[in-house]
Structures are given as C-alpha cells and as structure tokens.
Amino acid sequence: MDKNKILDDIFNNDPLGLLNFKPKNSNTRTADERLLASFQEINDFVENNGKEPTANPSNISEFQLYSRLKSLKEDEAKIGLLKEHDIHNLLPTLETSQVNEPQAEYGKPKEINSIDDLLSDDSLDILGGDDAGLFDFKHTPKDYERAQADFVARRKPCKDFDKYEPTFIEVQKDLANGKRKLIEFKEDNLREGDFYVHNGVLLLLESVDISQKEQTFSSGKRVRKDGRTKCVFENGTMSNMLYRSLAKILYVNGRVVTQNIDKVNEEFVEKFSNITNEDEEVGYIYVLKSKSKDERITTIQNLYKIGYSKTEVEERIKNAEKEPTYLMAPVSIQGAWKCFNMNPQKLEQLLHNFFGNSCLELDVFDEKGKRHTPREWFIAPIEVIEQAIELIINGKIINYKFDAENMTIIGK
DSSP states (O other), rough: OOOOOOHHHHHHHTTTOOOOOOOOOTTOHHHHHHHHHHHHHHHHHHHHSSSSOOOTTTOHHHHHHHHHHHHTTTTTHHHHHHHHOOOTOOSSOHHHHHOTTSSSSSSSSOOOOOOOHHHHHHOOOOOOOOOOOTTTOOOOSOGGGGGGHHHTTOEEOOGGGGTTTTHHHHHHHHHHTTOOOOOEGGGGOOOOOEEEEEEEEEEEEEEEEEEEEEEEETTEEEEEEEEEEEETTTTTTEEOHHHHEEEEEEEHHHEEEEOOHHHHHHHHHHHHHOOOOOOOOOOEEEEEOOOOOOHHHHTTTEEEEEESSSHHHHHTTGGGGGGGGGGSSOEEEEEEEESSOHHHHHEEEEEHHTTGGBBBOOOETTTTTTTTOOOHHHHHHHHHHHHHHHHHHHGGGGGGEEETTTTEEEEE
C-alpha cells in the first residue's frame, strides 16, 4: 500500500480536529503587561465607585479585586513597577532605593506556611492571567477583618509621641468616668482635633490636608472630599492615610469619642462670667425636665424644655402643673443662664431651630379640656444642649448640626 496515501487518509480522517495546529499568538502579553492590566482593573473600580475594593462578602468581583490589591501592597517589587500608574495612591510609598530597583526582590521565594501564603506568592503573576475563573468561587470568605490590615500597615512610629501621650491618658479617663462617650461613626463626625476608636485603639485625627476631586459616576459628576491625614494612635504610632480611607475603616469597625462635657460647660460659663456693672441683664435661658407621671412622657429619655424668661426661673415655673407649655406637670431646673447684652429670645429661637428635628410631638389638654401642642420640648442630652448654647455664643453653630439619631452634634 502507498505510504503517502495512508498518511493522507489519517490526516483527512480527523473528526475531532485533534490534528489541527494553531500557531502561537504573537500578541501574547508579558508578565509585566498582565500585571499592569490587573492593576488597571483596580484603578477602574476606584474611579467608578469612589473607594478601594473591600472584602465585601456579597460582591465576589469586589472581593477578588480587594484580594489582588492586598497582595500587591505586600510585594515591594510590584509596587515599584506599578507606582507610576498608582493614580489613586492605593499602594504604600517605598524608600527611594526600593523604587529605583524594583527587580531586586522580584521572584524572591517567600516562606510558605499555608494555602493563603501559596496563593499570595504569585511572583510570576501566574494567577493573574488573561482568563478569569480561578477566583470565581462560590463560597463566602470568612475573614472579614483582613481589610483592616492595610490600615495597620501604613503606620510608623510617632517620634514626638510624648507630647500626645498625656492627652490620650486624659481621654481614656474621661471615657471611664462618663465625661466622654462612644457613639456610632458617620462621615460627618470626621473632624480635625477629634478622637476616635478603631479596633479598640484610640486615635487622634490631628490634621487633614483636604483636596476636592471631581469624579464621574453613572448618576453624574460629584465632588468627593479627600486628602492626606495625620493620625496619632495611643500605642505610639502614626499614619498619613487618606481621609476617605480613614472614614472607610471607621465605618467598618470604629466609634466616635464625644467632647468632654465638663470642658464644654466650663467654656460656656466663662463666656457669661466676665460681667461688669455696665452690663445689662436681659433675662434667662433655662433647661427643664418634666416630673410628669404620664407614660407618654416618662418613657422618653433625654426630654427637656428649652425656654426663655424675663423673671427668675424659679418664679416662672411655680405654676407649671397648670400650664400646657410645661406639659401640665411640675418641672425641675436642669440649667439656667443669666443673659447680658444680648437678645435671649433670639438665642432661644436659635436653639429651637437647631434641635428642630427632635422636637416633641405630643398633645396635652389644659384644665378646660383645650388641646395644646407644646413646641419647646426637645429630645436631646443635657450636655449636648449646653454644647449647642456655647456654639451659638461663640458663633460657630453655623458649622454644626444636631444628629437626632446618635444624639450628638456633628460638623456639616
């Protein structure tokens, strides 16, 4: 039999296409190109969402990008290669020698002690190829706290910590004796000079170098506030992480430390203490608490009346149980301030407006059965009311608002 004919029969009888040869694609990307492409996906995510990808258990794609970014942050060689493309400052800053010699550590073996170590040791970018699939898993990750590691990694020793340490000790004492409280974090609470707690560690946001950046989203263009911060921690470290990154980790596991109640009151008293014989007395601002036995009232915590009187407060409230403005019940004086050289009625109105979103909505009936709806009772802690009075006096109230949900004053 003709050998050439036999070979032709074999090659022509290939129903599964096993003998079809596909030439190698000359456009195959290099490891560096694949690395850059994978990092660009992270940049695109930040651009579209205004935040770094997080360990989001409900969004596998975001978690995949978070894992990739976390791995990059721990690889000095890749940081050096990607730094010029890091438009969102996602990667930590390296020493000059490290940036100039990115290949020095590239491919250096790492100690492998677990499967996680094995997967993160992708020095040749084998796991970051063109085709997705390896990380398209179904199981929800259990270690949600890994997102906080990036925050800790940015810290460095605070060389002048000795000047901060007494303040941290004082704040801890204030928390222990109830002069300060921990409340839920919201971004409006993030202000220079205030204290916060993250993962049980007290921190001071000493300063923020705020910059405005316009970003385009599907809903339109928005200006997002961001910039480098200076954060000092009670364990003697400091960080210059981004403002929005700080807000993110405080949302995940952080609390706000309120102002010291006594200091707020002392500053307020001082404003009213420097009185001379030439000053004109114009009336009183007072704060009252109801002694009503009505369950609709007794069940409401932090309920106070903020009012104004031209006469002594004790004289003004002696018939409180007969007046609808006092909820037809006796009251106790929680605070009273004598006003000089100012319009106390205006001060009263400003306070009512400031706490307007927590005004009591309750009907009471006088001795003749006529219905009244008092509008001078507000649900707010007494120390917060006193703080608001001080802010009005010093003219700073326009920069703040009352957060009725958290019962605290926050910056606008």
